[in-house]
Amino acid sequence: MGKISLYGLDASPPTRACLLTLKALELPFEYVFVNLLTKENFAEDYMKKNPQHTVPMLQDDDDYIWDSHAIMAYLVGKYAETDELYPKDLLQRAVVDQRMHFESGVIFEGALRRLTRPVLFLGGTTLPQANVDEVNEVYDFLETFLDNDFVAGDHLTIADFSIVSSISSLGVYLEHDPVKYPKTAAWLERLKELPYYEEANGSGATQFMQLIKSKNFTIVP
Ligand SMILES: N[C@@H](CCC(=O)N[C@@H](CS)C(=O)NCC(=O)O)C(=O)O
Missing domain, CATH: 1.20.1050.10 (Glutathione S-transferase Yfyf (Class Pi); Chain A, domain 2)
Structure with a gap:
């Protein structure tokens, strides 16, 4: 399993959708706080990873994925034992x-x-x-x-x-x-x-x- 980091903040609804998924899957992850009010999401380093400058963003080893829906689908597809949370049917x-x-x-x-x-x-x-x-x-x-x-x-x-x-x-x-x-x-x-x-x-x-x-x-x- 790769090293997973979730960039975001609790006040952000789509960040929370990803937190729910990570918890449901019982995956270990690092939670990286991104302060939107001080525009940390516009920092050069963040923009290189996610030019859309949104949270949440997921890092899985050296890969970066954003948009909560894409992140949730990816996590279930890659790490869940069953397809229940995102059915293959x-x-x-x-x-x-x-x-x-x-x-x-x-x-x-x-x-x-x-x-x-x-x-x-x-x-x-x-x-x-x-x-x-x-x-x-x-x-x-x-x-x-x-x-x-x-x-x-x-x-x-x-x-x-x-x-x-x-x-x-x-x-x-x-x-x-x-x-x-x-x-x-x-x-x-x-x-x-x-x-x-x-x-x-x-x-x-x-x-x-x-x-x-x-x-x-x-x-x-
Ligand atoms: N549809 C996106 C929405 C992401 C989004 O707009 N996030 C807000 C925070 S809740 C954000 O990052 N706003 C700052 C910005 O767009 O620069 C998702 O589900 O991830």
Whole structure:
């Protein structure tokens, strides 16, 4: 087994998706803190490894991989004893992939980053109500996906890790209503029962929410 390092920080949802995967696989790894607020991700050395300057980034010996979804799929493919977390069956894999693209394009880019970037990195003091309202669209979709206990079927996959990392952070802008979204609420509780949940995702989600709340911004019509 190669030497694995994960570059990132607990407040970052996609970093946490990778932490959940590393913990689920019980892989030993070095965790390298990258401070986005002081722009460590724009350092020359980091940019050489990941020109997109994002976290998380995985180092496996001399290879570098970024984007949480690619990292999770790689870790399961290379190190897991079974394919349960990322099924090889084409149809099952397609469902996992669809959920992960949903996380990437709709939850993370479309909702979470759109709301976070202005207040965290651009010094913005207002957020449009319309952007906050769009969070409900994410909750609507997720609720319809949850026909089973997990987002891509009847067992845990990396799609759950991906989606829980951002859903557990989105609440800082708009909490999901457990009465309107009972399947989502039950799924979240199910994920919280994982023995490594708090360490890998829960505490980082709290950090993220505290960071956002520490910024003075108002939601405007
Ligand atoms: N889709 C990517 C998103 C990565 C991303 O945008 N990460 C944020 C932190 S949560 C970041 O690195 N922002 C700093 C930047 O883009 O320079 C993934 O899943 O890894």
